[in-house]
Amino acid sequence: MPKIRRMSLTQELVDLCFRDETDPGPPPSWQPMTEEDYASLTDRLTQEVGDGPLWIFAYGSLIWKPGFDSIASRRATAFGWHRSFSLRIERGRGSPTQPGLMMVLSRGGRCDGVIYRVAGNEKRMQIEKALRREVSNRDSLTSMRWLPVRTEEGDTVRALTFWVGGNSQRLIRPLLPLHDVAPVLARACGHRGSCAEYLYNTVVHLAEFGIYDRNLWRLQELVAEEIKALHAQTPIREHA
Template sequence: MVLWIFGYGSLIWKAGFNYDERVVGFIKGYRRVFHQGSTDHRGTPENPGRTATLEAHDGGICWGAAYRVSGHDNEQLVLSYLDLREKQYDRKVFVDLYTESSSEPAITDVLVYIASPDKKKNPNYLGPADMKDMALQIATCVGPSGPNYEYIFRLEEALLEIGALDDELAKLSCEVRKTLQSEDTTYPL
């Protein structure tokens, strides 16, 4: 049995587990949004950071990386690790992964973790916000894994490295940089 896992956030640059193969590609019907609150990695319960989740979107695509994990014991180890790492993401779905080389899925039944907007199941869901408000929140939040802005910048860099563009992320990154450079904003270094 073989398990494939799709990463669209920090998993792109830091899988954190052993895998047999990495395939860059995209999934259809979703877009990356920064509506998930992070109280355990890039923020705190008092000051949640913002991290990526997926939102269903007709015609949407989301670039990332899929990882192949084989062997029952290794699969169980990886799933246990991801269930802890992604504990604030309340949904697991299976999707098809596409690459630029084909209109047919390159890999089917790829597992992806999603943070839903259901506040009963996902109390850390923050929802959409004005770009400037999101940028201020991202610029000022820090958690055990580091500053929230580092997450945004590392994601932008990781996507550029795989040749993927995300217009919303680019706009958000630009706004976060402006916020960090403004004189009236204090933020942790």
């Protein structure tokens, strides 16, 4: 059994980050996807899969809230990529007055995640569901690709992956150091919840698959410190 690590970022600290926020709607600069766009993109990806299996690689929220249906899951590793909080958001888990940061895959290192297999007779349906969850505007299109990922058994499969590379105007380059990311995650909240909650859920659900991401672990420690400093006068309930 792997050693159980005790997180610094607790549910009680995450709860302190929540506040009611209204949905500001999409930024004026966005070019929203149309129904025709979704249909065309779904057709293209379905053709690219062909008769082979459809795997979708999850490294963040797709692990704990996929938005599509699957029939199997396996641990897998994408080499040459790593998780980074480098996508600026002003909606969802951030706001125009307090923008947040979401995870993407950036060049370098490795990323241990989970691949989900879609039923063979549902490939088109599940591709469209995944697209509607992950691709809301044309700005997102360049960040979607097929990645070769290696499973624990040693075989390599091709998996559809979202927010990997790309040239979105919302991507922050060069990458921010963890000490600069932590204050943002401790403060940002939108109508769908806080960035601290997003980090917490990701670390917790990765652990369920036995995955330990060193950078995320250090980041949750830094975010916990930030939240405690921000709410120094607020009593914090500890775990039993």
